Amino acid sequence: MRSIGIIGGGQLGRMTIEESRKYLAHIEVLTPDYPSPASELADAVHIGPLDDYEGVLEFAEELDVISYEIEGVSVEALRELERRGALVMPAAGILAAIRDKSLQKEVLRKAGLPGARFALVEGDAAPEALAAAGAALGGFPLMQKARTGGYDGRGVALLSGPHDERALRCPSYLEERVDFEKELAVVVARSPDGSFAAYPCVEMLFDPRANLCDSVLAPARITAVQRARAAELARACVEALCEESLRSGSPASGLGGVFGVELFLDRSGEILVNEIAPRPHNSGHLSIEACESSQFDQYLRVLLGLPLGSTELLRPAMMVNLFAEPGGAGAKAGTGGQALGGEPVYLGLEEALAIPGVALHLYGKREARPFRKMGHLTALGSTVEEAIERAEAARNCIRIGLR
Amino acid sequence: MRSIGIIGGGQLGRMTIEESRKYLAHIEVLTPDYPSPASELADAVHIGPLDDYEGVLEFAEELDVISYEIEGVSVEALRELERRGALVMPAAGILAAIRDKSLQKEVLRKAGLPGARFALVEGDAAPEALAAAGAALGGFPLMQKARTGGYDGRGVALLSGPHDERALRCPSYLEERVDFEKELAVVVARSPDGSFAAYPCVEMLFDPRANLCDSVLAPARITAVQRARAAELARACVEALCEESLRSGSPASGLGGVFGVELFLDRSGEILVNEIAPRPHNSGHLSIEACESSQFDQYLRVLLGLPLGSTELLRPAMMVNLFAEPGGAGAKAGTGGQALGGEPVYLGLEEALAIPGVALHLYGKREARPFRKMGHLTALGSTVEEAIERAEAARNCIRIGLR
Numbered sequence: 029m030r031s032i033g034i035i036g037g038g039q040l041g042r043m044t045i046e047e048s049r050k051y052l053a054h055i056e057v058l059t060p061d062y063p064s065p066a067s068e069l070a071d072a073v074h075i076g077p078l079d080d081y082e083g084v085l086e087f088a089e090e091l092d093v094i095s096y097e098i099e100g101v102s103v104e105a106l107r108e109l110e111r112r113g114a115l116v117m118p119a120a121g122i123l124a125a126i127r128d129k130s131l132q133k134e135v136l137r138k139a140g141l142p143g144a145r146f147a148l149v150e151g152d153a154a155p156e157a158l159a160a161a162g163a164a165l166g167g168f169p170l171m172q173k174a175r176t177g178g179y180d181g182r183g184v185a186l187l188s189g190p191h192d193e194r195a196l197r198c199p200s201y202l203e204e205r206v207d208f209e210k211e212l213a214v215v216v217a218r219s220p221d222g223s224f225a226a227y228p229c230v231e232m233l234f235d236p237r238a239n240l241c242d243s244v245l246a247p248a249r250i251t252a253v254q255r256a257r258a259a260e261l262a263r264a265c266v267e268a269l270c271e272e273s274l275r276s277g278s279p280a281s282g283l284g285g286v287f288g289v290e291l292f293l294d295r296s297g298e299i300l301v302n303e304i305a306p307r308p309h310n311s312g313h314l315s316i317e318a319c320e321s322s323q324f325d326q327y328l329r330v331l332l333g334l335p336l337g338s339t340e341l342l343r344p345a346m347m348v349n350l351f352a353e354p355g356g357a358g359a360k361a362g363t364g365g366q367a368l369g370g371e372p373v374y375l376g377l378e379e380a381l382a383i384p385g386v387a388l389h390l391y392g393k394r395e396a397r398p399f400r401k402m403g404h405l406t407a408l409g410s411t412v413e414e415a416i417e418r419a420e421a422a423r424n425c426i427r428i429g430l431r
Numbered sequence: 432m433r434s435i436g437i438i439g440g441g442q443l444g445r446m447t448i449e450e451s452r453k454y455l456a457h458i459e460v461l462t463p464d465y466p467s468p469a470s471e472l473a474d475a476v477h478i479g480p481l482d483d484y485e486g487v488l489e490f491a492e493e494l495d496v497i498s499y500e501i502e503g504v505s506v507e508a509l510r511e512l513e514r515r516g517a518l519v520m521p522a523a524g525i526l527a528a529i530r531d532k533s534l535q536k537e538v539l540r541k542a543g544l545p546g547a548r549f550a551l552v553e554g555d556a557a558p559e560a561l562a563a564a565g566a567a568l569g570g571f572p573l574m575q576k577a578r579t580g581g582y583d584g585r586g587v588a589l590l591s592g593p594h595d596e597r598a599l600r601c602p603s604y605l606e607e608r609v610d611f612e613k614e615l616a617v618v619v620a621r622s623p624d625g626s627f628a629a630y631p632c633v634e635m636l637f638d639p640r641a642n643l644c645d646s647v648l649a650p651a652r653i654t655a656v657q658r659a660r661a662a663e664l665a666r667a668c669v670e671a672l673c674e675e676s677l678r679s680g681s682p683a684s685g686l687g688g689v690f691g692v693e694l695f696l697d698r699s700g701e702i703l704v705n706e707i708a709p710r711p712h713n714s715g716h717l718s719i720e721a722c723e724s725s726q727f728d729q730y731l732r733v734l735l736g737l738p739l740g741s742t743e744l745l746r747p748a749m750m751v752n753l754f755a756e757p758g759g760a761g762a763k764a765g766t767g768g769q770a771l772g773g774e775p776v777y778l779g780l781e782e783a784l785a786i787p788g789v790a791l792h793l794y795g796k797r798e799a800r801p802f803r804k805m806g807h808l809t810a811l812g813s814t815v816e817e818a819i820e821r822a823e824a825a826r827n828c829i830r831i832g833l834r
Binding site: 042046049050051052069317320321325329333334335337338340342343377378381382384385386387388389390392403408 | 445449452453454455472720723724728732736737738740741743745746780781784785787788789790791792793795806811
């Protein structure tokens with residue numbers, strides 16, 4: 029079996045390692061944080077920043093395949109590894125085309141994929157630059173998005189005009205707001221040999237308090253035609269990124285991986301592409317219990333050069349992210365009420381696990397901070413309604429406080 | 432979460448640890464062999480014999496709950512731990528009543544559970560002793576079974592008479608041969624609070640070459656009445672063992688665990704009890720993919736004091752044990768053709784994993800020996816027939832040779 033290097037030390041790496049033992053895979057991680065969810069289970073841990081050129085090259089030296097579970101990786105280092113003949117999966121050219129979200133949107137637009145209109149903002153988004161970009165889109169309100177580094181509600185602002193105080197002062201672009209009915213996602217796996225597997229389209233449900241994806245429902249409550257269209261778009265997105273990667277000089281051997289493709293269902297019933305992650309995705313966590321082969325199993329199959337598994341949904345399912353509580357015990361004296369981190373305290377797990385069909389996944393993060401994702405739960409049901417009911421009941425049992 | 436000590440370092444411990452990470456469980460193992468399947472993944476490894484009184488006491492010192500994944504553990508040490516107030520699960524009294532198979536049969540007989548008639552053999556089974564025991568059962572042929580240590584076809588002999596050369600010279604008993612139609616098994620989980628969960632009854636299929644359980648099919652192809660009867664008997668067996676454990680002085684707090692209850696379906700359609708294992712069982716491996724909560728998940732739930740999970744079967748499934756090949760490259764020169772161990776070589780995994788619904792579990796044993804269990808595969812299907820077809824196809828792809 030190939031030895032695997034994963035750049036990043038979070039829960040995606042952790043769940044990948046959990047799934048890897050059955051294949052006798054050897055997995056090392058590069059992470060700036062120790063301990064971290066993945067570092068506790070890895071066969072070896074390298075401590076260092078993810079975007080350090082030399083550090084990434086050094087990490088990769090003895091490993092057969094290099095991958096990443098987070099976007100903030102040095103693309104230049106991955107490109108250099110490819111020049112040296114190393115196997116990088118997904119290829120550096122895919123990460124490059126995803127990491128800069130405006131480039132990602134450009135690649136998808138050129139491939140004819142439907143998505144919200146957008147316009148680049150010059151420089152670090154001074155009001156004049158915002159005004160110019162906004163005019164190109166027909167005026168405000170518009171979404172402003174950071175070109176890189178946005179994640180879980182960070183790096184996004186809704187601007188009422190070019191002088192809006194919420195504006196991000198960084199390289200960014202403006203995007204039309206999509207008046208959407210639902211947010212959807214399709215996780216797909218691709219092997220370098222061109223084979224594809226798409227998981228059933230899921231529905232992403234958001235918590236308005238924190239602008240965080242709160243829960244995920246499978247299958248999405250949309251029509252069969254819409255489901256097929258979502259899967260088709262997801263595949264086309266990944267193919268477009270693969271073509272861009274080849275154009276940028278990355279080899280075809282790296283055109284594999286697991287991708288989370290986020291979509292909008294708009295009010296007219298059309299499906300638009302939102303954005304793509306080149307890694308296992310929060311919207312695919314429920315595949316651990318609900319599908320024949322989980323997204324982490326698929327990821328390992330791709331990295332190890334094994335054939336893709338079946339993505340068949342065994343039962344309707346709902347996944348709920350478990351966040352540390354806002355404030356609460358974490359709002360410590362002397363901080364002006366501002367919440368700091370603390371050791372996590374898990375309450376109500378027994379009650380939640382007493383509900384039939386409920387599975388729990390804790391990530392082992394040593395520090396809880398308000399709204400930090402500390403784990404997730406998945407409830408299976410014989411119907412979507414039963415899955416929702418069980419997941420909501422389980423969610424209501426659990427509190428993650430701070431000591 | 433409680434810290435767990437597991438005595439034994441084999442694949443059952445390994446798969447338990449694989450499943451445990453989502454609960455952030457801390458698991459240490461005591462094993463005579465290092466490396467071994469479980470020791471490679473455990474949070475800490477203690478090297479020592481399983482039946483060493485002092486060694487087991489020392490192992491248990493800092494741990495919240497002590498369990499075992501193999502029967503050859505020092506019962507005396509477990510009893511001493513219970514006297515000291517430690518939590519042993521399943522209780523020492525349960526292991527004592529299972530480890531000596533003739534005591535096990537006696538406990539089940541007294542509880543009125545149906546099983547093959549048996550008679551103890553005096554001493555180490557000299558021909559006169561065999562003759563006396565045989566007479567009590569109405570004459571040969573009879574099965575002779577070692578009172579302790581039998582496993583996977585070892586410790587069992589079919590005797591044509593008291594002078595049969597195949598007789599085992601050890602403490603043993605004779606048992607009537609059951610003219611069975613099928614071998615069945617039910618895995619059950621019990622919590623110390625008395626709650627029970629039974630997995631669907633499965634069918635165990637044997638390879639006559641090695642007298643090894645070769646594959647397992649779920650659900651068993653029997654009537655609904657027989658299925659219900661099998662579950663009822665399995666539960667009654669565990670209850671009888673729990674009562675015996677209490678009588679022997681073990682505390683009620685240790686009356687939990689996962690148990691594999693092997694059964695016979697005889698030619699008249701009656702179900703008889705064969706024997707019981709106080710641990711996750713080969714017949715329950717398919718629960719990893721096929722059931723809502725796997726037998727390893729249940730085991731962890733019991734050890735951690737969490738409620739039992741759902742044992743619902745999501746899909747028909749067939750599990751196939753993967754043994755190292757007999758002889759072959761392992762029959763080394765100068766050994767008179769006798770097969771020795773060697774480094775395992777796994778062939779055909781890619782072909783097997785290309786079959787839809789097939790999952791692979793390798794145990795990471797460093798040495799392959801003929802007929803040694805090196806892993807298993809599980810195939811899900813939309814019908815039992817499809818599961819069988821896929822499992823057989825996958826089995827035919829894989830060879831485990833010796834380097």
